[in-house]
Amino acid sequence: MSDANGMADKNLSNVVEDLERNPANAHQAQQLQQKTNDRRHQDALNHDETEDLSHFKTT
Template sequence: MTKNKSAVDKNLQNVVKDLEQEPVNAHHANQLQRQTEDLRHQDHLNHEDETDLDHQLS
């Protein structure tokens, strides 16, 4: 695993960047919210594979 060379957390940088976006109007706010929901949904789809549940981790 590679080490983070700076003391800044990349996940926190992304959260701050997302929070800095100010929606221009209701339509833009809805688009930003849908983008967040789509990313969460895709993440859930990527992690719902149950094929390795019978395999014990050591």
């Protein structure tokens, strides 16, 4: 998949990179999963725009 510029989709690239990792043991697998979860959580926080709703005037 590619975007309008012909570049690879960044989200899809990240998923492929995550799937290519082969953890050596259960602890490493848990660490990789936690890193992914932390990144997703931070992304969700970065996209939280609830405070923007209070700036609009109601009529």
